[in-house]
Amino acid sequence: MSTITGKKKTSPFTIILYMVLTGMSLFTLAPFLLVLIGSLTPEVEIVRNGVSFFPKDMTFSAYTFIFEQNKDILRSYGVTIFVTIVGTALSVALTSMLAYVISLKSVKYRNHIAFFVYFTMLFQGGMIPWYILNVSYLGLKDSLLALILPMCINPFFAFLMKSYLQNLPESLRESGIIDGAGEFRIFLKIAMPISIPIIATVTLFYMLMYWNDFYLSLFFIESEHLVSLQYHLYRILSTLNYLASSSANGEGPSSSATIILPNESVRLATTILTIGPIVFVYPFIQKHFVKGITIGAVKG
Structure with missing residues (x-):
């Protein structure tokens, strides 16, 4: 008996498409590589x-400056x-529970609750009442x-989850009640096991909010070990900017010292230090993230 091996031939159009997509991927990766090389x-x-x-020389002096001159940076990382x-x-748990309540048609005052949540998206009390x-x-x-509670529930994320949950089949809830x-x-x-895509999406958003936040430390934190x-x-960049401006105005070290502050390289190094963990986390939830956004956009 003759066996037929059905191998698909790759069309020229597919090859060109892969080449274009590869080029676009490298193009989007170029800024990150430029920042990394610059640091x-x-x-x-x-x-x-x-x-x-293609620099003529490469050094870790910017990273050495950050970690040696600032001993508390590892504690700040922690x-x-x-x-x-x-x-x-905590935010995902509270937001998902809120979204589940306002997505149920059987909840009597769900529209009133949704209005109060939506109202906070349009009007805010201001910084002083918020601080008080x-x-x-x-x-x-x-x-x-x-550093946690002031950002615990985001109204936009709650409505994003609500638009996903309200499109789940009502028969699933009825079977649970039976x-x-x-x-x-x-x-x-x-509800939660079949809502993994939207949970992953909201989780990534909250992670970015907490990871990139520095206003809460500026307003509420006084102890160095909690920064x-x-x-x-x-603060490192602010100090470098101050020293650079003082040196330019003749208020810093004398010109004979020929001290060159690593201003630009430290800027680029701090960018790498801050985006590194998020870059490693994103690939694990990318599939769910894209699915959660698209489902909310199509069905919402």
Whole structure:
């Protein structure tokens, strides 16, 4: 008996399409590579020739400056990692429960609750009432809770989850009720397992919010051991900018010292340090992230 091996021939159009997509991927990757290479380029070369893909020399002086001159940066990393993990978990839990409630047609006052949530997207009390509420009434001052609770529920993310949950088949909830399950058990055992795409999407959004935040440290944190990574790096860049401007105005070190501050290279190095963990996390949830966004856009 003759066996037929059905191998598909790749068409020229498919080859061209793959080449175009590969080129676009490399094009989008180019800025990241430029920042990475720039962070490894000596400050003198950046000042003279700018940042390029092919520097004459490479050095880790920018990273050495950040870690040696700022001993608390590893502690700030730990604070930000803890706040990101705990804050994201708490925020996703509360946001998903809120979205589930306002997505149920059987909830009597769901429209009123949704209105109050939506109202906060349009109107806010302002920075001073927000600060007074968090400090005077909630006691969020110089603690890790001050870096978590103020961003715990985002109204936009709640409505994003609500638009996904309200399109789930009602028969699934009814089957849970017939089996004697309560609303919380239906939420945990039925609604959440089939809502992984939108949960992954909202999780990524919350992770970015907590990871990139430095305003909360600026407003609420006084102890050095509770400062977040972003605020710590912000202070490093502010100090370098001040020293550079003072040196340019003749107020800094004398010209005979010929001290060159690693201003630009440290800027690029801080960018790499801040985006690194997110870059490693994103590929694991990319599939669910894209699916959650597209389903919400088509069905919402």
